[in-house]
Amino acid sequence: MAKGSSEWQAGSHANAITTLEKLVELWPNHLDGNFLLGSLYAQTGRLEEALLRLRKARELAPRSPQVANNLGNVFRMLGQNEDALDCYASAVKFDPRFSVGWMNLGLACTKLERWKDALESFARLGNPLSEDPDVLCAMGSAQAATGNTLAAINCYERALPSDADGRRNVKIILARLRGANSEDIPERHSDASVIAIYRNKAASWDADVAREQDSYFGPRLVAEVLGPRLSTMTTGSQTVLDLGCGTGACGDYLRPIASELVGVDLSPDMLTACGRKGLYDRLVEADIGRYLAEETNSFDIVVAAGVFILFSRLEGLLAAIRGRMKTEGVLAFTLYASANAAVEVRHNDHFGHSADYVRDGLTGTGWRLIELREIVHETEGGQPQRGFVVLAGT
Numbered sequence: 001m002a003k004g005s006s007e008w009q010a011g012s013h014a015n016a017i018t019t020l021e022k023l024v025e026l027w028p029n030h031l032d033g034n035f036l037l038g039s040l041y042a043q044t045g046r047l048e049e050a051l052l053r054l055r056k057a058r059e060l061a062p063r064s065p066q067v068a069n070n071l072g073n074v075f076r077m078l079g080q081n082e083d084a085l086d087c088y089a090s091a092v093k094f095d096p097r098f099s100v101g102w103m104n105l106g107l108a109c110t111k112l113e114r115w116k117d118a119l120e121s122f123a124r125l126g127n128p129l130s131e132d133p134d135v136l137c138a139m140g141s142a143q144a145a146t147g148n149t150l151a152a153i154n155c156y157e158r159a160l161p162s163d164a165d166g167r168r169n170v171k172i173i174l175a176r177l178r179g180a181n182s183e184d185i186p187e188r189h190s191d192a193s194v195i196a197i198y199r200n201k202a203a204s205w206d207a208d209v210a211r212e213q214d215s216y217f218g219p220r221l222v223a224e225v226l227g228p229r230l231s232t233m234t235t236g237s238q239t240v241l242d243l244g245c246g247t248g249a250c251g252d253y254l255r256p257i258a259s260e261l262v263g264v265d266l267s268p269d270m271l272t273a274c275g276r277k278g279l280y281d282r283l284v285e286a287d288i289g290r291y292l293a294e295e296t297n298s299f300d301i302v303v304a305a306g307v308f309i310l311f312s313r314l315e316g317l318l319a320a321i322r323g324r325m326k327t328e329g330v331l332a333f334t335l336y337a338s339a340n341a342a343v344e345v346r347h348n349d350h351f352g353h354s355a356d357y358v359r360d361g362l363t364g365t366g367w368r369l370i371e372l373r374e375i376v377h378e379t380e381g382g383q384p385q386r387g388f389v390v391l392a393g394t
């Protein structure tokens with residue numbers, strides 16, 4: 001046991017696992033052996049094995065806060081949030097001074113949108129856990145959801161120094177909570193934020209796009225607005241650029257008319273899924289702004305389905321795309337509609353734009369607006385999310 005434990009502490013997970021596996025084979029009811037082995041399996045992503053060992057540990061020590069907490073962690077990693085919450089609730093019942101248990105209970109309640117319970121759990125934390133950036137952001141969302149905007153702002157302000165790479169979108173959330181003017185809204189989601197958001201979405205993206213309920217319509221809308229043009233084009237005649245190509249949902253209808261089809265995206269996970277389809281001639285992992293600044297080829301057709309929603313200001317992008325068009329090129333893209341301002345941060349921390357802002361942005365950067373149509377961009381919890389599909393020409 002001591003050997004396994006010290007191997008773990010020395011960072012040698014593989015050795016520690018081998019030692020602990022031998023131990024529980026010899027003594028299947030060894031509490032610490034099962035507990036440590038389960039916790040190690042969890043750390044190394046072997047979640048089903050972790051569940052087995054930690055359940056055994058709970059059988060052996062049904063009132064241990066640490067065992068309940070670590071079992072909760074495995075449920076959380078498996079996305080079983082209700083089960084995780086039950087474990088954390090047991091952990092703090094067994095030991096009401098168990099801060100890590102209260103923290104995890106608060107985070108689980110936040111995930112399940114049990115805002116009041118979340119705030120009650122976070123109120124039990126002392127320093128330093130109460131200043132943990134994940135806790136501050138969860139507390140901020142719970143405060144905002146219960147109508148305490150000033151308290152929410154205070155939480156996010158405290159989280160801001162820990163969000164230098166923008167992964168948690170703290171600046172964007174603060175702009176939303178403060179009702180900031182367009183010029184005070186961050187220009188776009190950071191690289192780290194985009195990569196994190198789409199890491200979770202890549203696996204289910206194509207199924208989400210194909211779904212009837214709670215679906216996202218970007219690729220279909222772009223296909224529709226381009227439709228009449230696409231049908232008159234000769235097979236393999238166009239150079240095509242798909243900005244924020246994701247898993248390549250636009251690739252199906254772009255491929256037949258493309259002599260060259262280039263996809264650009266920041267998310268390695270979305271690009272991996274895209275690459276598996278074999279539809280694109282070239283896939284580039286980059287921010288679309290940086291890519292456009294370096295690209296020297298020009299294109300007949302550029303599409304951007306559901307990617308400008310991650311940018312607050314569009315003028316720079318529209319100008320850069322315009323600079324990469326052939327003489328008679330077209331650009332098709334989708335956006336969320338802003339209810340009031342030219343640019344707003346929406347409830348989901350993506351950006352919305354007004355029709356006037358889009359029209360002015362296009363004409364100001366040398367585009368001719370062909371069509372701007374109000375559409376439903378997607379449905380969320382059954383609610384239509386309004387937006388625009390836009391077609392512009394050189």
Ligand SMILES: C[S@@+](CC[C@H](N)C(=O)[O-])C[C@H]1O[C@@H](n2cnc3c(N)ncnc32)[C@H](O)[C@@H]1O
Nearest residue numbers: 218244245246249265266267270287288305306
């Ligand atoms: C809503 S998804 C749309 C994907 C695809 N166009 C579709 O309609 O299925 C947005 C995509 O834009 C990518 N993205 C977001 N910001 C980006 C940026 N700054 N540069 C490149 N790609 C970006 C994301 O990684 C994601 O794949």
